[in-house]
Amino acid sequence: MKTSSLEQVFERLLDHFGPLHWWPADTPFEVVIGAILTQNTAWTNVEKAIVNLRLHDGLTPDALRAAPRKRLEDWIRPAGFFRQKAERLQLFTEHLFARHGGDLRRMLAGPLAEVREELLALKGIGPETADSILLYAGGRPSFVVDAYTRRLFGRLQLLDADAPYEHIRAFFMDRLPADSDLFNEYHALIVEHCKRLCRKQRPLCPECCLLDLCPFAKG
DNA sequence: TTCCTGGCGC
């Protein structure tokens, strides 16, 4: 029985890094906050903002709804884009109360495609953020595509790195079982591998566990 | 395409 390329890459990364058990958050709502704050932002800066929010008990839907906009901006400033992100956090929270009584689990419990469309309709929630929320806050099997995914699988020549988001997401979801634990671990491993080894500049190909599978490393 | 933003590594 021949293992598919995607499963082979997953097994190699899992063997190398071990299970990573994302997302680093205490509650599903905190995942939503992190997913918005990390847009085009290094996670180290997001952590500073989360610490500020925790310091002010600002990690719940009730707290975000009640917080004055300016105060919220101050708390999340270290994450950058603080005006946009403060608006996005509060728009999400307002929607949560308006449509789901402030209950995130309820919001994320419906049919996957419908919940995804609902998320995408919100200002500031694009496909990557929507899939991150579905997967890591909702435990739903929606594969997350990010810049790292494009870079790694583009270099492996398993897909076109410039293809549209939905195309790449479908590539993975058509070839893997709809298993949220698998998607969770796979995306985490991709991020870890790309941060440490498959970097944009000066990738560490000699140390890579995918070396023999990678045209980029050879060429 | 450009704008939005701060922190960090090099």
Place this chain on the structure above:
DNA sequence: GCGCCTGGAA
């Protein structure tokens, strides 16, 4: 100093 960071909107 410059480029990058788990993007998205206009």
